[in-house]
Amino acid sequence: MKIYISGPMTGFENYNAESFNAAEKKIKELIPFAEVVNPIKLSKEVESKIPNPTYGDYMCKDLEQLLKCDMVVCLEGFEKSKGCEIEIYMSKKTGIPVFADINKISK
Numbered sequence: 001m002k003i004y005i006s007g008p009m010t011g012f013e014n015y016n017a018e019s020f021n022a023a024e025k026k027i028k029e030l031i032p033f034a035e036v037v038n039p040i041k042l043s044k045e046v047e048s049k050i051p052n053p054t055y056g057d058y059m060c061k062d063l064e065q066l067l068k069c070d071m072v073v074c075l076e077g078f079e080k081s082k083g084c085e086i087e088i089y090m091s092k093k094t095g096i097p098v099f100a101d102i103n104k105i106s107k
Contacts, residue, residue, distance in 0.1 A: 002042045003027055003105070006023045006098075007075025015040065019075050024107045026102055027073060037065045059083060063090055072098045073105055 005023050009015040020040045027036050039062050046053045046061050054073040062083070066072065072091045078100070091098050099105050 001031060001033065002035045002037060002069045004069040004072045005039060005075065006072050006078055006084045008077045008081035008084060023073065023075055024100060031105065037069055042044060052074060059086065066090060069096060072096055073102050074098065074100045
């Protein structure tokens with residue numbers, strides 16, 4: 001099982017890394033065998049390969065990985081994020097379940 005974390009980054013200190021990393025830890029506690037896709041880590045991959053990446057560069061990497069996932073879990077504040085809006089739209093259009101509450105994910 002592969003789970004994508006969707007959450008707001010823009011305008012947050014350290015791009016909200018603390019919330020993304022806490023969510024990754026919580027998911028692994030709830031579903032130990034799950035592979036978690038953390039956009040904070042994806043951002044580092046993009047930055048290591050592309051000098052001065054654009055918003056589009058980050059979103060392309062995120063969506064590429066999201067579409068390989070079995071479910072999406074949203075962080076608090078996702079409703080106000082343009083990136084989350086795109087991720088949730090793509091998830092719904094491709095049949096990937098979206099959970100707004102990490103405690104309601106199922107194995």
